[in-house]
Amino acid sequence: MNLLRQVSVTVAVTLAVSFVxxxxxxxxxxxxxxxxxxxxxxxxxxxxxxxxGKLLLSDSPEMVEDDGIMYQDTVSGDIRLFFHHVNATKELKKIVLLLVNDSDIATDVVVNQYGLGGPGLDYLAVGKTAEMNYLKQAESELIEVPAKGTALLEPILNKTVVPPDALVNGIYDFQSKIPIKVVIMMLPVDADPATFAATASVLPNTNHRLRGTFSGxxxxxxxxxxxxxxxxxxxxxxxxxxxxxxxxxxxxxxxxxxxxxxxxxxxxxxxxxxxxxxxxxxxxxxxxxxxxxxxxxxxxxxxxxxxxxxxxxxxxxxxxxxxxxxxxxxxxxxxxxxxxxxxxxxxxxxxxxxxxxxxxxx
Incomplete structure (x- = not known):
């Protein structure tokens, strides 16, 4: 599955136009x-x-001008995360999805469908790639989140450099039996996600207000x-x-x-x-x-x-x-x-x- 995720990151534009x-x-x-x-x-x-189940939407701020948390919530059961963010700084960044387990017991998060597009400067290509990858993907993965610990929902993103003005878009369906905090954030390329999340601030919402947790x-x-x-x-x-x-x-x-x-x-x-x-x-x-x-x-x-x-x-x-x-x-x-x-x-x-x-x- 990690190999498939690597492909979705590195050849986003190619995938977006190859299904005829x-x-x-x-x-x-x-x-x-x-x-x-x-x-x-x-x-x-x-x-x-x-x-x-629940839908977590993270699209505000869409143009991310500072390091910080774009959206976070603690949820359980069947969850879908849709995130859509552009590095609007002048520096190289990474956009990371972190799972935080605040309970005293370890838990397994099951990822049963996903699609990732970008980073890329052609926003329509990135969005199309994410959706096509999601619809065609049929592999599941188990992610162990330790008690009082963290894990990456998408490990590839922690190694992926997002250039200025580039978009990353993803759709992830996963399950957790116990409440798990999902954190979507932008941070320096060399920063540790768990350490960064412990002190990071939530970035202000924009006028479009495209973020939140939705039922159904x-x-x-x-x-x-x-x-x-x-x-x-x-x-x-x-x-x-x-x-x-x-x-x-x-x-x-x-x-x-x-x-x-x-x-x-x-x-x-x-x-x-x-x-x-x-x-x-x-x-x-x-x-x-x-x-x-x-x-x-x-x-x-x-x-x-x-x-x-x-x-x-x-x-x-x-x-x-x-x-x-x-x-x-x-x-x-x-x-x-x-x-x-x-x-x-x-x-x-x-x-x-x-x-x-x-x-x-x-």
Missing amino acids: FTPQLTLAKSGFPADIDMLNLTELPVTMTDQG RDRILVPSQVYNSAQDGVMAITLADNKLDTYVNGIDATDGSKTLNYGNYGVMYKLFLPTAFEKNYSLYLNPRGGAYAGGMNVKYRHQEEYTIGTPADKLFFGNKKDNEVAHLGDYAGGQSLWLTFSPPGASSLPVKIVLAPATKNK
């Missing part, structure tokens, strides 16, 4: 009118349920009606717009204030699509907020499972045309289909999942 499955295209090329009004598509109604790290979405491409035509599911799909509320554990996760970063969306047997259908992703670079896991017919880039043939899309889409595939109606993804670091939200009649039979 289906082409990015405009609506005109996909077989229906290019002038379709994407903003006013009929919405496929969905039921949303939040579940899956996964959002399960199930449409309340079966999609029939022959009858329903083109429909959409809008995500992370804070209207049809609201942002999650939480608490900033560093000061007790309420916080809102603008964009739902770190929330893993798991969308099930019930469809009619009569006709095949096509799926697309349409970014509505600007530049978007991410990935998506597809599980089809209970057995076919793969990860695609969104978009697949280049790093990002969505900054030029309102009707720009990434093709997520053509599927047979009536078959089980799950889509899993999360708002990628550095990308803009909201997005639309667009369902349409297939342009050709399978």
Whole structure:
């Protein structure tokens, strides 16, 4: 697992553009009118349920100008950490994830899924790499945290130099049976993390206030009606717009204030699509907020499972045309289909999942 983590750090940009499955295209090329009004598509109604444990979000300050702690909280059970920070100093730094066990008994922390991107100066590439690595990773690791001691959640980061203006972005799912303090911090390259954390101050929050602890790290979405491409035509599911799909509320554990996760970063969306047997259908992703670079896991017919880039043939899309889409595939109606993804670091939200009649039979 450590070898995989080393690869994710050293070749972040390469990984971000190397997954090519289906082409990015405009609506005109996909077989229906290019002038379709994407903003006013009929919405496929969905039921949303939040579940899956705690989400720790560390994205404020995003531009870290001083050594210190960006976020920390003591949690137990199922935990996801999403962190997204830039070294905004003029010096070389490191960004480290420390686990602190204040109890009198040792504990094992199980890391069951993770993705790491950066450090890098192309922020969209770093965010896409972190998400693609997370979606494709399937190896677990046990980290022993001694009583009254510490351990590194990601040892590679303690050896990774972060240059000025470089971004590091990561997504880590792990479990702890007892309360464990998770500390995300920036510090000098030669500093010992445990020694530094013992006296470090929490850095001030920014106006964006993108940090906190949130309940429900996964959002399960199930449409309340079966999609029939022959009858329903083109429909959409809008995500992370804070209207049809609201942002999650939480608490900033560093000061007790309420916080809102603008964009739902770190929330893993798991969308099930019930469809009619009569006709095949096509799926697309349409970014509505600007530049978007991410990935998506597809599980089809209970057995076919793969990860695609969104978009697949280049790093990002969505900054030029309102009707720009990434093709997520053509599927047979009536078959089980799950889509899993999360708002990628550095990308803009909201997005639309667009369902349409297939342009050709399978």
